[in-house]
Amino acid sequence: MFKIKHTLGALSVSLSLLALASTAAHAVQNGPAPTLGAIKADGPYAITSQAVAGNGFGAGTIYMPTAAGKYALVAICPGFVSAQSTMAGLAKRLATHGFVVVAISTNTLFDFPSSRATQLLAALKTVSALNTGAVAGKIDTTRQAVSGWSMGGGGTLEAAGATPGLVAAVAFAPWDTSTTKMKVNKVPAAIIGGTSDTIASVAGHSQKFYDAIPTTTPKLLAVIEGADHFFPTKASEPTSYTNISWMKRFADGDTRYSTFLNGNDAALASFSSNGPF
Structure with missing residues (x-):
């Protein structure tokens, strides 16, 4: 089967100005100049962890660099009937690249996306x-x-749609029954799906969510050839480096990572975006 990679046209002038303003507002370069090999591995920061009691959520484990400094904060949510530990791989890898990441447990294993957003x-x-x-x-x-997998991914997109003050969102194999909040989302959002996902199929979920997000919002949809619904639990590639690159580009405003958000990966069955970013 031929792999189809489609990139939408350049951003509008208004979006370009918005992106420039956002970058200027929080341009941070944590770590050395990136290479693809480097962002496919643990980053330059040694990390430690800290437990946090739930307050409106189940509980959490915070992963962060041991080095002094100020870092962007990312919350990551697991999927339906899934434990916090399923997100530990992605959380730890992201933290090693210069982020404070809290992997959460939900109030119950059965919470739906709107609850996970909250x-x-x-x-x-x-x-x-x-x-x-x-x-x-x-x-x-x-x-x-914010970021999350499955219903946690649906919750991620709902949280972004309801909270324009957030700086980035990444949804892995997202599942949701509504696109209402996505239609008003102003937060740069990356969606990563898999062609072999029979639980949250790309056609039934990821593609609909991507299409619902306004064209004036930076957005990306990467679909991994052969990946099933559980690919985010393995922190595999290109999932992890895309996550790192999106967070670096929009949470840090670091344009050095823009080159890794172009869909040029043989593992992808398809790629859509309104970049370049």
């Missing part, structure tokens, strides 16, 4: 207010982002 936002609020433990003083509260 819990992601609650986790950001709780963690950004911490002033004890290893995370104290390491969060730039002006740069907060």
Whole structure:
């Protein structure tokens, strides 16, 4: 089967100006100049972890660089009937590249996307207010982002649609029954799906969500050839490096990572975006 890669046209003038303003507002370069090989591996930061009690969400584990500095905060949510631990691989890898990442447990394993959206936002609020433990003083509260898998991915897109102050969102194999909040989303959103996903098929979920997000919002849809619904639990590629690159580009405003968001990967069955970013 031929692999089809489609990139939409250039961003409008208004979006370009918005992107430039956003980049100028929080342009941070944490770490050395990136290479594809480097972002497919653990990053340059040694990390540590800290438990956080739930306050509007189940509980969480925070992963963060041991080095002093201010880092963007990312909350990541698991899928339906799935534990916090399923997101640990992606969370740890992202933290090694210069982020504070909280992997959450949901209030119940059966919470639907709208509840997971609320819990992601609650986790950001709780963690950004911490002033004890290893995370104290390491969060730039002006740069907060969300991510998640399956129903956690649906919750990610709902949280982004409801919270324009967020700086980035990444949804892995997202599942949801509604696109209402996605239609008003202003937060740069990347969606990653798999051709062999029979639980949240690309046609039934990811593609619909991508299409619903306004064309004035930076967005990306990468579809991995042969990937099933559980690919995000393995922190495999190109999932992990796309996640890192999106967060670097929009949570840090680091344009050095733009080159890794062009769909040039043989593992992809298809790629759509309104870049370049």
